Amino acid sequence: MEYVHSIQYHRRGQNGRLTLAYVEAVTDHGWYIRNEADWKSRYTVACATEYLTRMSADAGTFAITVWRDATRVCTVGIDWNPPNR
Secondary structure (H helix, E strand, C coil): CCCEEEEEEEEECCCCCEEEEEEEEEECCHHHCCCCCCHHHHHHHHHHHHHHHHCCCCCEEEEEEEEECCEEEEEEEEEECCCCC
16 A cells, blocks of 8 residues: 655745745655554654755744645644754
8 A cells, every 4th residue: 555645845924825835745654653643743743854954944934734645634833943054
């Protein structure tokens, strides 16, 4: 079984508008390994931290949405403050 997901990273601008900044396609079943209420959110934040670090993304607020086909798995918001480069 394939676990292909699309992760969309929307950056929140100063006017509050969300603008699509990045899209990542991953084959990963991590969102389904636990049934805890907050697991999907914690797993998404961990994936986003790794991705935004790898992309050298500037600091800011992001809304991160994970999709599996047309089904939204979860959406989380993070205030991204990159590690020292």
